[in-house]
Amino acid sequence: MAYTKRFDGRKSFSDLRPIEAKAGVVPRAHGSALFRIGNTIAYATVYGPRELHPKFMQNPKTGVLRCSYNMMPFSGAGERVKPGPNRRAKEISLVTEKALLPVLDLSDYPNTVVDVFIDLPQTDAGSRCAGICAASIALADAGLPMKDLVAAIAVGKVDDKLVVDLDYQEEAYEDGPVADIPVAMLPSTGEYTLLQMDGDIHKDELYKALELAKDACNKIYEIQKTALKEKYKGQEGGDEGGDVE
Amino acid sequence: MSELKVSDKAIVVPGELLAQGMDFLPSFGTYRIKEDIRAARLGLLKVDGKVLKIIPLSGRYIPKRGDTIIGQVSDIMIAGWRLSTNSPYEAVLGMKDATSEFIERGSDLSKYYALGDYIVTKIINVTSQKLVDITMRGPGLRKLLGGRVIEVNTNKVPRIIGKLGSMVSMIKDATGVKIVVGQNGLIWLEGEAHMENIAVEAIRKIEKEGHLSGLTDKIKDFLTNKLKEVTK
Incomplete structure (x- = not known):
């Protein structure tokens, strides 16, 4: 079976799955967001800045970002996912942290921590990217100083086609080579904050795939922006309120 | 030519392009890259002549000198009290700022403010490392009973x-x-x-x-x- 069209019926190889984003979904968190892309759903909750314990982990120069990526037991398509931290979750937590840190400026909050919890109730490939997209909305919702949002998407190659936003079926394609490249970038400058790869791809194709990722990230950024503006809609245009005393 | 890209008092999100050109100046919550001024946090854009700043709509309280706050006694130390302040940083109330009464050496400080008490206090100083000093000297500063x-x-x-x-x-x-x-x-x-x-x-x-x-x-x-x- 040759790979000639998208398995899930998308028209083009550069089409994204349907995306839904919402800010402020968890009222008790300082910031939160939902990001759904196709059948992958990510919830991100932000708590902080808050006191960091144990004390030796504190940094007197700046606040610390701490991310946690967690696939829920019933989230996968196959076997039950064993709950708790594992090698994969630790790696993804770490790369998420490194993908988000370049936009954040926590220097006003020394000795504190900002906790980001990413929970995935349902996954169908692209979960680390969905997690990063959700986390960046949640961090903005939490009112933290950040110079940009982070948009993330997986691109890659299935058989001989360059593809954007692979789903699990495409990622698991067995009759030809597959490359899966999760990318995170800052839409305003085009800088990359995450670039990983599983599989093999030619150098020229990699550059082409990254170009595709850029377009996709700009689309995602618009969706993230709309989600945030939607939450705070109706608060614009107000006068400045009174004095505090 | 300088141009404002977003209207005054609009909701802006991080990274959003606010204005282009050198005639505008970035202030709180905004930054410049080359000719562009962009938002550095979520909030309400305020255009004040040439100056662009952002009024935050969300985020935690960060202690500021001169603020009157309500704190809850979380710990009693050798010569003062530690208060939690609904912020990432705890505040310290020193003995000499706590009351005009004479407190005898070695006396039980919980007589004045016990664990769990709510207090209205004023911040007198915040250091770069966000160590917060507070005082009870001032009009209306007191322990809150009941309510x-x-x-x-x-x-x-x-x-x-x-x-x-x-x-x-x-x-x-x-x-x-x-x-x-x-x-x-x-x-x-x-x-x-x-x-x-x-x-x-x-x-x-x-x-x-x-x-x-x-x-x-x-x-x-x-x-x-x-x-x-x-x-x-």
Whole structure:
């Protein structure tokens, strides 16, 4: 079976799955967001800045970002996912942290921590990217100083086609080579904050795939922006309120 | 040619392009890359002549010198008290700032402020490392006895207080409830139970609709209607 069209019926190889984003979904968190892309759903909750314990982990120069990526037991398509931290979750937590840190400026909050919890109730490939997209909305919702949002998407190659936003079926394609490249970038400058790869791809194709990722990230950024503006809609245009005393 | 890309008082999100050209100046919450000015946080854009700044709509309270806050005693130390302040940083109340009374060496400090007590206090100093010093010397600074404490969004506190305290005085006068608003988003209320409830409802209403114009009249109507119901 040759790979000639998208398995899930998308028209083009550069089409994204349907995306839904919402800010402020968890009222008790300082910031939160939902990001759904196709059948992958990510919830991100932000708590902080808050006191960091144990004390030796504190940094007197700046606040610390701490991310946690967690696939829920019933989230996968196959076997039950064993709950708790594992090698994969630790790696993804770490790369998420490194993908988000370049936009954040926590220097006003020394000795504190900002906790980001990413929970995935349902996954169908692209979960680390969905997690990063959700986390960046949640961090903005939490009112933290950040110079940009982070948009993330997986691109890659299935058989001989360059593809954007692979789903699990495409990622698991067995009759030809597959490359899966999760990318995170800052839409305003085009800088990359995450670039990983599983599989093999030619150098020229990699550059082409990254170009595709850029377009996709700009689309995602618009969706993230709309989600945030939607939450705070109706608060614009107000006068400045009174004095505090 | 300099050009404003977003209108005044619009909601802006991090990274959003606000203006192009060197005629505009970035201020709080904005930054410049080359010719562009972009938003560095989520909030309300305020254009003040050439200056662009962002008024935050969310985020935690960060202690600031001169703020009057409500804190809760979380620990008693050898010569003072540690207070949690609804922020990432705890505040320290030193013995000599705590009371005008003479405190004898080695006396039990919980006589003055015990664990769990709520206190209205004023921040006298915040260091670069966010060590917070507070004082009880000043008008209205005291221990809060009885009543209840509620938490609100800190960014809405100026609305709840109103111009020169007009909003909070209105609620106080209408309900007869004593209210202390801390800038850290904690509000203490004490009065008749059903009046306290009305005051809390009014505050929640301000928190939710604080951005609308004619808020004072709206809250006034809300209070008169509620009070009519009660007296019926």
